Amino acid sequence: MELAILTVAYHSQAPLEQLAADLARQGRRPDRWLVIDNAPLSAPLRITPALAALPLRRIEGEEGQGFAAGCNRGLDALAGEGWGGWVWLLNPDRSEEHTSELQSQFRISYAVFCLKKK
Numbered sequence: 867m868e869l870a871i872l873t874v875a876y877h878s879q880a881p882l883e884q885l886a887a888d889l890a891r892q893g894r895r896p897d898r899w900l901v902i903d904n905a906p907l908s909a910p911l912r913i914t915p916a917l918a919a920l921p922l923r924r925i926e927g928e929e930g931q932g933f934a935a936g937c938n939r940g941l942d943a944l945a946g947e948g949w950g951g952w953v954w955l956l957n958p959d960r961s962e963e964h965t966s967e968l969q970s971q972f973r974i975s976y977a978v979f980c981l982k983k984k
Contacts, residue, residue, distance in 0.1 A: 878911075
């Protein structure tokens with residue numbers, strides 16, 4: 867089963883870069899990583915080499931829009947692409963230090979939602 871990570875970011879450049887490094891070390895990497903940028907005016911997310919090393923897609927949100935609205939924007943984007951895999955909601959300041967963390971949590975369906983294909 868494919869796995870997408872959905873992250874809602876607001877002034878989160880440094881934490882996202884650390885999270886990208888943690889995700890890049892995982893034995894089971896995400897198939898997609900959507901980052902909803904909820905600070906496109908005050909602190910727009912820069913796609914650095916660390917972020918570009920993963921299958922990241924930046925989606926521009928609205929300034930200060932909030933977590934729930936950002937999640938809805940990302941889930942709508944995935945549904946519009948016909949995504950049928952798992953979606954893991956992951957905060958930008960989350961640390962995934964152990965290389966088997968993502969795989970372990972994926973196995974137990976920790977904090978995930980499944981979208982049905984249309």
